[in-house]
Amino acid sequence: MRTKSVTSRRHFIASAAALAASTKLATGLAAENPATEQAPKASSPQKGMKIGFHTDAFNSAYWSFEKCLEWAQKNNVHYIECGLIDGVSWIHGLGYQPHVALYEDPMLLRRKMDKYGVRFSQVDAAYPLSQEDGPLRGVPYVMKSIAWAAQIGCPCVDTTDGLHAPEGLQDKEAMAMMKRSYRQILRVAEAHQIIVNIEPHGYFTTNPDMMAEMQAFSDSPFLRMNLDTGNTFIAGREPMAFLQRFLGKVSHVHVKDVSESLAKALRGGMTGIAVSHCSLGEGVNAGNIRQCLAILRNAGYHGVLSMECEGASGPMIEKSLAWLRNTLKELGIEEAV
Numbered sequence: 295m296r297t298k299s300v301t302s303r304r305h306f307i308a309s310a311a312a313l314a315a316s317t318k319l320a321t322g323l324a325a326e327n328p329a330t331e332q333a334p335k336a337s338s339p340q341k342g343m344k345i346g347f348h349t350d351a352f353n354s355a356y357w358s359f360e361k362c363l364e365w366a367q368k369n370n371v372h373y374i375e376c377g378l379i380d381g382v383s384w385i386h387g388l389g390y391q392p393h394v395a396l397y398e399d400p401m402l403l404r405r406k407m408d409k410y411g412v413r414f415s416q417v418d419a420a421y422p423l424s425q426e427d428g429p430l431r432g433v434p435y436v437m438k439s440i441a442w443a444a445q446i447g448c449p450c451v452d453t454t455d456g457l458h459a460p461e462g463l464q465d466k467e468a469m470a471m472m473k474r475s476y477r478q479i480l481r482v483a484e485a486h487q488i489i490v491n492i493e494p495h496g497y498f499t500t501n502p503d504m505m506a507e508m509q510a511f512s513d514s515p516f517l518r519m520n521l522d523t524g525n526t527f528i529a530g531r532e533p534m535a536f537l538q539r540f541l542g543k544v545s546h547v548h549v550k551d552v553s554e555s556l557a558k559a560l561r562g563g564m565t566g567i568a569v570s571h572c573s574l575g576e577g578v579n580a581g582n583i584r585q586c587l588a589i590l591r592n593a594g595y596h597g598v599l600s601m602e603c604e605g606a607s608g609p610m611i612e613k614s615l616a617w618l619r620n621t622l623k624e625l626g627i628e629e630a631v
Contacts, residue, residue, distance in 0.1 A: 340596040342628030343587075345618060346373030346415045348548070349392035350569050351605035356390040363410040365608065369615060372631055373415040374407075375452075375600045378442065380435045396438055400446035414448035415598035416491065416520070416546050422456030423475050424468045424498055433475050436490070437482045444486035450546050451488055452520050453479070455496035457565050469498070473511045483516045489545050491520035494536065495566040500529035502539055509543055519543040523583050524550025524570050524602065530562030533582040534589060541593050547586075549618060550602040551577035571604045575617035584621055591627050 349362045357365075359376060366374055377393040385391050394403065394417075407413060419439035421432035432453075439451050453476075460468050476490070483490045498504040509517065521544050526536045537544065552561075553572040557579075574583065587599075601618060605611040622629055 340630065342630035343590070343596060343622065344373050344415070344598045344630045345371055345601070345615070345622075346375055346598045347371060347601040347611060347615075348418070349374065349376040351601070351603060351611045352392045352607070353569065355605060355607040356385075357392045357607075358389040359392050359394055360406065362392045363407060363412050366412045367410040369612065371615070372412055373598050373600070374412050375414065375416045375418060375598075377418040377420075378435075378439050380438060396442050400442055404446050414443070414446060415600060416450035416452050417443050417448050418452045420452050420454040420493065420495065422496060423453060423472050424455035424463075424496065425460050426462055429471060429475050433478055436479050440479070440482050440486055440488045440490070443488050449489055450491050450518075450520070451483070452491050452493050452546070454493045454566075455498045457496050459497050465498075465504075469504070469507060472498075472508065476508070476511045476517065480512050480514045480517060484514060487516070489516050489518050491518050491546055493520040493548070494522055494525050494529070494531075497565055500525060500531060500565045502531065502536055505540065509540065518545040520546045520548060521586070522548040522550060522566075522602075523579060523586055524548070524552050525566045527552055527579045527582060528557070528561055528567055529565045533579070534585045537586050537589055541589065544590070544595065544597075546597055547590070547595075547599050548602045549574060549583055549599050549614075550579070551575065551583065551614075552579040554578045569604050570602060571610075573603055573610050573617065574601065574614035575621070576613070580617075584625070587621060587625055587627065591625060596630065 349359060352362055362374065379386055379393055379395040383391065386393065386395060417439060419436045421435050422428065423432045436451065436453055443451050459465065479490055492499060492508055494500045494505060498508065509519065511517065519540050521537055523533045526533045550567065550570045551572045551574045552570060554577065574580065599618065601611060601614050603611055603614050619629060
């Protein structure tokens with residue numbers, strides 16, 4: 295379905311390239327490590343922040359990826375994030391999963407997304423790299439995801455660790471294993487000029503000292519961080535302090551609230567939330583999100599704010615979208631397209 299507001303293919307391709315460049319430039323990517331391979335530069339300064347969403351919002355609704363594109367077009371949202379599937383899944387093949395398989399041709403999918411005026415801000419390849427099988431299963435998965443992302447014009451690939459300490463490995467052993475894994479991954483990322491984000495989501499990554507060690511695995515400018523306001527909060531951290539410590543590394547943001555009941559029951563005992571069953575602004579993390587947005591504004595962040603919440607087939611994520619747009623307006627932050 296086409297509307298008059300749908301962008302042309304030429305504009306889509308140019309915008310996708312600009313998104314990749316501006317994401318890297320907005321976080322000081324090229325300037326931070328002048329001795330290493332440089333990221334492409336944006337042709338003009340970017341303004342405001344972009345709004346997107348993770349298709350996880352529609353897992354329980356059993357939507358297809360294209361139905362998510364329809365939702366994005368209807369609600370004037372131009373950035374999307376989804377999980378990548380390495381192989382064949384019956385539920386995905388039948389059209390009941392809102393994610394994308396790596397066997398899908400990226401150029402053909404790019405044309406389909408063009409029709410809806412939507413592009414990727416990030417793709418999710420978050421196989422837990424801290425597990426014992428991380429090098430065997432996770433590393434090839436992430437490397438394939440990087441090459442696929444480059445073909446479709448997506449600037450970032452998301453990665454993480456496991457929710458719990460890995461069985462059979464000491465912390466030092468797991469960290470050494472992940473260091474080797476990320477160095478392999480970054481060789482491919484640098485070749486394709488794709489950002490590899492580490493998301494605070496697990497045992498290692500929600501610990502700020504361990505996250506700092508992981509960010510130091512390499513001096514590559516393509517190793518960055520995807521801040522998650524909900525995961526840092528449920529892990530017992532303060533999202534603002536976490537953001538301030540890694541502000542220069544943030545290239546993508548998951549905006550996630552936490553219900554009062556979940557926080558009371560599990561805060562400090564969990565390291566990540568699969569999908570928040572709470573609209574943005576209606577949970578106990580809303581004030582922290584607002585302060586994080588102010589910090590990002592003051593730092594000149596111009597990247598994507600990707601909403602993560604249960605969509606409930608629309609109403610819950612639409613409430614989140616309205617709250618986020620209103621909060622950006624109150625903070626004097628322009629919504630960029």
